[in-house]
Amino acid sequence: MFLKKLVIAGAALCLMKSAAFAADCGPSGQSIRILASDFPAIHAVAGTAEENCSAGASEFTRNHTTEARQIMNAALTPNPSEYTSVIVANSTLTQLMNDGLVRPLNDLVEKHGSHLPKNLMITIDGNIMAVAFMANSQHLFSRKDVLAKAGVNEIPGTYNEMITAAKAIREAGIMEHPIVMNMKTGWNVGESFNLVFLAHGGEFFKAGTAEPSVNSAAGVAALNTLRELVEYAHPDHLTQASNETQAIWEAGEAALGIMWGSRGAPILDDEGSSAEVTSNTVLSSAPSVEPGGIPGATLWWDGFTISKNVSDAEAEATFAALASALNSDMVAAHNDEAVWLLDGFKPGAAAAGVSATAQGGAAPYPMLPQIGLLHNALGAELSDFLKGEESAEKALADVEAAYVTAAKEAGFLQ
């Protein structure tokens, strides 16, 4: 019996080894240098690439930093550039593409990426600019025990239901501030507006141009919904981003939250919270305006790019290494760390919210070259409205004026 186990283990080991050796790493002796953000799923992909292919490479470095977005354009501009690959998301890919710093991957996909699903190729006018591997979006977190205690028996599906539920919780005297949202002035409040704006069917720009169109009926409706929501949020909400909202949730001080899907796994795990909170937290689709309407969320993907300013051999080796990591073994080993878009992913409880939001038809975060400027203008100008110092129309007019000023300087408007 013991022998049999040993033989099986040995065989398995051989198989694993041969699998590692069999990884297609492209040209050997190349330098592979990856810049990426710093969260577990990205570590899983870049780490697997390193395990598979560092033996054949002359150098394999990974820089995981939350500042990746801030340094990537500068790091990729020189020739040869500092990194051979940057792992990006929707918004950061446009930032690299605006300066033409990443290369089309069509030939590399043909050579080393035949195992990758076609829908993961981020294609712009036929050119594959990135290969996605995971998805993220905001969605609703609910505490079913608190809702039940307040007499709400269904998980809210619309903003109105969410507000009614929050009101019931407050009136039942359970919590004064049952709602949490990432409303920190700056990027976060801008993104929270985007969610509700898209749910109201808003369009950020006049079609085909860089002219803003947020000061519209949808924009005003979105701001009013947002204000009704934060009515039930902690008075400090303009200083709270993901880390703060997660902490409030884990402390059991909130019952309805609109937070990132990537916070699902850390909230549901047994660290940092009580069983009462984790066992009663339900992840569901982001709320919509009307029942069955567009969920108020932006879909995000994370994927890898290959720098333009590196040698073709380095580009090929980097692509092959990262592509080799995108397989079902890696997914199986890290199943709950992300909502993987790869074969072999078994959606767990932590992925339920993102899946439901994507199925409900939420819109992807717009991949437009000028969206960063509009997002920044929203982040800077909306807090006056949320503090109650301005009307919705005035705040949105300020947003458009601030955006137009910046867009003129950046050359998007004349």
Next chain:
Amino acid sequence: MKHRAFFWFILPTLAAMTLFIALPIVSVFVQSLYVQHEQVLVISENCGPFGCKQSTSVDIAATEKLREEAPLGQFNGLGTYSNRSHLAFAEVGAAWATSDTIDAFWDEVVNLPFYGALTFTLTYTAAVTPLVLLLGLAIAIGVNSLPSLLKGPSIFVSLLPFLVTPLVGSLILFWMVDSDGVIGAIIQLIFDDPNLSLKASATLTWTMLILYGVWHTLPFSFIVFYAGLQTVPLETLEAAQVDGATKWQRTIYVVVPHLVPLISFVTLMLLMDNFRVFEPIVSFSAEAHARSLSWIIFNDLRESGNPLYGSAGATSMLTILGVVFLLTPVLIRTWRDFKGAGRLGR
């Protein structure tokens, strides 16, 4: 000193100042006169995991060509200075024309990013500078009159706020004023209002930032004044005492006049530092209520993913102008003192 000797003496400093101060300022100024080239936008089909969509993207080749022809960008003259993000002449004019009362006009003006930030920056400077001067002097005189056994420890304790990195110091205070933190909870208890939040009120946020500024810079003025106190001539003090001057009179008529050059120096440093207030705004997440000129520069360069160098350059130049404007009275005073001293020396 002979002019020649003076020249060689000052040359290294002058060279370093030109290289590291004057040239960068000139380059920032030049940058502020330009805006980026027109981005050539093309409509393309954009596909990904969430489906395909028609959208716009930048035509790299065409934009690159424009960039190569004129690497600095398009010349915009002083256009960036007068746009809505800076001096906003058009918007201020429109506000003047449309608002009925001064109050309404003022509301419109401080709603503009530059004037809003300038208001906070000036308030902060005007509140922190005198408080730090007065309190620093008071603490220095207090410590100086302690028995020598206690002097060492009290100097150390008074210097502590200066040793804490501003970013860390303000973060610690930020957590303390949280409604779950020790200060925030006590304030709620005192006012018996569970919804009272320091972070949610503009007035309280400003007060908190100003108090933090005083706490953080106090050791600087304290230690300079304390050093100055060691040079107060004992004979003069004794003579005053013999003449029957009280301790208060000795402080006002002997010690303070002796410290005037130091007071000018500390005022200069404080005005410059306070006008550039930045870190506490970020660590207190106070952007919703208080923005400073330095914060605007930071935001232009960092947050939009598409750094607005021209805009940041223009704000930098306006900040420098602001500092010069604030320092002028102090500098004139110092210059007069210097000329006066020179005449006496001759």
